[in-house]
Amino acid sequence: MEPVDQNSYWSSVILASLIFGVVYFALTIGTGYYVINHQPASVAMSPSSIIGTVVCLFAGFGGMLAVWHHVNEYEVTIQMGRGAVIGIITGLLIGVISFVLVHLWEYIDPNYTSRLMDVQIAIMNSKGNMTAEQQQKMADMMHNRGGMFQVLGALFTTIGLGILNLITGIIGAKIFKGDEAAIVE
């Protein structure tokens, strides 16, 4: 019968998601301030969007870290499915932790979100296609329903991080092998 790891993975998951959640939050806030201060409004592929993509890809390695920690902690070899579970939970937690921290940041800088939103509205306006009336409507909608957009954005980000970390969790399970003698039967 195949050896199956039954050890609890929660300590590895929480550790990896805390590390990556805090780093992801720091990079998100950093990118946000970069956009607020430097965003060239008419450039389609700006440095900030490239940084944003890199930040997101970086956060995808939380699952791999959690798997590595779990394998080393118990000196076991785990199945790909176990790696996937560890990865997806880590990814979802990274999304939740960074979302909570971004909200807490608003106590430190209450104007952060509204300034970021103004820049995003300016970027959309600079792309043309919209009349002045439509631009005003869009700006009103984003300010009035900013909270809803933030929650939706966080939801999509969390799902994306979950999928990314699921993949790296599977890769981690294939890469990291524990001490064969210590495999839990």
Add this chain to the structure above:
Amino acid sequence: MTETDNITGSTDSKHLSWMERNGFPAWLVVFGWIIIAFILFQVVGSVISLVLIYYKTGHIMDLAQSSNLKKYLGYIFIGNTTGQIVFLGLGTLLVTRLAAPKGKVFSFLGFRYNDDIGRMIVLTVFLVLAIQPVIWLLSWINMQIPFPESYLHFEDMQDKILQDFLSGNKQVYWTLFNVALVPAFCEEVLYRGFVLNTLKRKWGVTAAVLISGIVFGLYHVRFTQLIPLAFLGILLAILAWKSGSILPAMAAHFVNNATSVLIAYKFPDYAFSNTNADSLPPVIYIVLGFLVSGFLFYLFIKESNKCIEGDQHV
């Protein structure tokens, strides 16, 4: 017993699927694939629509604008249909290879036909027609939930675009293909084939039927129709489970969607004024709907039990 063994209750690895042999829990495979398939279907469908529109007009259109949506709905249908076939249909068949025992993909999904199932298909066709007033009542109940004005406006805009397309569209067979045939095949393969059967092995029939139905309702991303769609999803799941075949659910799904298309095509004023979810259906319709569909459902269950007894006897 190991986690792997819990999935099937079997310890013989020859009868386990790839997913089970590698320790993937059923919930992860089911919900993971639903989310990934949904994202891929939406993204690829939109890209195909944009490419087709660009090929036709030479311009990149903003499909978020309602005027563009209305003007190019035909191309959006092509993108949508292609996305459904590739990801919800063929993609699910591939993923099922991982979730089903080796060489049993089609039997796992419930592609099974015999004379008993033929009779059950006929019953489900009448059942789904008879149950329409009940679905209408559920739509009305759903509309009593207060939704934000902006969201209702968004759904109204979608309905208006669809109404214009269906009532002005002369290519009824093409519309039936896009709106009835493809969803009946692809969505049934995904929900009543893959989701229902994978969850059933792990969590039992009741949970599988309820979850597959509710997820089917949520997947349409129309919150004013969530209750009737989830009800329909649960009903189709029961039909698939009791018959042991996906075909009755496919037939019912096709008839349900095709009826909407044909009514909109033949009687557009009636389809988009009298039968909208804002108004309650006449009481006599509701009573008749409950009685007739209840009777047909009873006949269906009786037929399926007979079929099971026959199988056991053999």
